[in-house]
Amino acid sequence: MTNPTEQILSFLYKNKDVYTSGQAMANELSVTRAAIWKCIEALRGDGYEIESAAAKGYRLASVPDLLGEREIRLGLDTKYLGCEIHSLAEVDSTNSYASKLAAAGAPEGTVVVSEHQTAGRGRLGRKWVSPPGVNIYVSVILRPEVPPSDAPMVTLAASVPLTRAIKAYGLPAAIKWPNDVLINGRKAAGILTEMSAEPDLVRHIVLGVGIDVNMQKGAFPKELKETATSMMMELGGRVDRAGLLRRFLSELEGAYGMFTRGEKEAVLNGWRELSCTLGRDVKVSTPSGETKGRALDLDASGGLMVELEGGRVETLTSGDVGFV
Numbered sequence: 624m625t626n627p628t629e630q631i632l633s634f635l636y637k638n639k640d641v642y643t644s645g646q647a648m649a650n651e652l653s654v655t656r657a658a659i660w661k662c663i664e665a666l667r668g669d670g671y672e673i674e675s676a677a678a679k680g681y682r683l684a685s686v687p688d689l690l691g692e693r694e695i696r697l698g699l700d701t702k703y704l705g706c707e708i709h710s711l712a713e714v715d716s717t718n719s720y721a722s723k724l725a726a727a728g729a730p731e732g733t734v735v736v737s738e739h740q741t742a743g744r745g746r747l748g749r750k751w752v753s754p755p756g757v758n759i760y761v762s763v764i765l766r767p768e769v770p771p772s773d774a775p776m777v778t779l780a781a782s783v784p785l786t787r788a789i790k791a792y793g794l795p796a797a798i799k800w801p802n803d804v805l806i807n808g809r810k811a812a813g814i815l816t817e818m819s820a821e822p823d824l825v826r827h828i829v830l831g832v833g834i835d836v837n838m839q840k841g842a843f844p845k846e847l848k849e850t851a852t853s854m855m856m857e858l859g860g861r862v863d864r865a866g867l868l869r870r871f872l873s874e875l876e877g878a879y880g881m882f883t884r885g886e887k888e889a890v891l892n893g894w895r896e897l898s899c900t901l902g903r904d905v906k907v908s909t910p911s912g913e914t915k916g917r918a919l920d921l922d923a924s925g926g927l928m929v930e931l932e933g934g935r936v937e938t939l940t941s942g943d944v945g946f947v
């Protein structure tokens with residue numbers, strides 16, 4: 624990192640609990656005090672709140688609520704997730720954008736994030752409501768060396784870090800099969816994975832995640848008002864989106880590592896621990912009809928095992944779960 628503004632920002636971020644004098648920063652970063660002052664003014668112009676106190680120096684008080692590459696990189700502790708970050712003001716769908724990048728050879732770990740989606744997609748052909756500036760819409764390019772039949776497990780594996788990242792804010796998040804994240808029974812986040820594959824090998828997977836972060840109740844369309852929620856609605860306060868995204872990417876790197884190392888049982892156990900589905904009476908809507916019964920467990924590939932009336936167990940591989 625050679626750009627002095629980024630160096631200064633990173634330094635202030637790491638030392639955000641204390642004041643640092645301009646001279647100490649200049650010594651540490653081998654730049655002049657005049658350069659420090661100029662960069663601090665530039666950062667303030669970009670919306671960074673940097674306090675200065677006589678005889679104490681500077682302290683980073685707040686970061687703008689943006690999903691820019693700079694805001695995301697600040698404190699990102701991943702090894703390869705986020706190796707490339709494409710931050711867009713607006714896009715049709717981050718999944719579509721990431722698919723094109725992946726087809727053109729973008730490396731594993733490339734992240735596409737946007738402030739706004741004009742044609743956000745959800746599971747089962749649904750639309751994903753994606754207003755500007757309040758939520759997270761992110762897609763991650765993955766290139767696991769596995770057969771296409773193993774790909775659904777990636778989605779399942781990703782729902783665990785997603786839930787953990789939301790729980791880290793003190794919210795009682797849990798997973799509704801296969802990968803909806805609910806808070807207090809309402810959906811706050813979802814995952815849509817799209818794959819490009821040859822018969823025996825996955826070329827790439829685009830893992831698309833939408834999190835309703837700072838969305839207000841009034842911003843949800845009528846049909847979602849009773850079933851959807853946002854982290855802010857549940858917490859009663861705004862969430863720092865870049866910090867949440869970093870936390871998710873960091874957790875995801877761990878969970879995806881388990882998947883690529885073939886630790887399937889650990890992935891499944893992580894999911895079981897965070898599930899609000901197992902043990903419940905459910906009705907699962909699939910294209911071929913509705914199945915009602917008790918959700919028993921996941922099978923080895925992540926299918927939902929449902930015990931029907933009469934005791935027969937059916938395993939479902941896709942569908943929409945409702946609680947009864």
Ligand code: BTN
Nearest residue numbers: 716743744745746813814831833
């Ligand atoms: C679901 O239906 O639960 C899945 C929602 C996935 C939405 C995300 S937002 C980022 C990415 N881009 C899209 O068009 N969809 C996914």
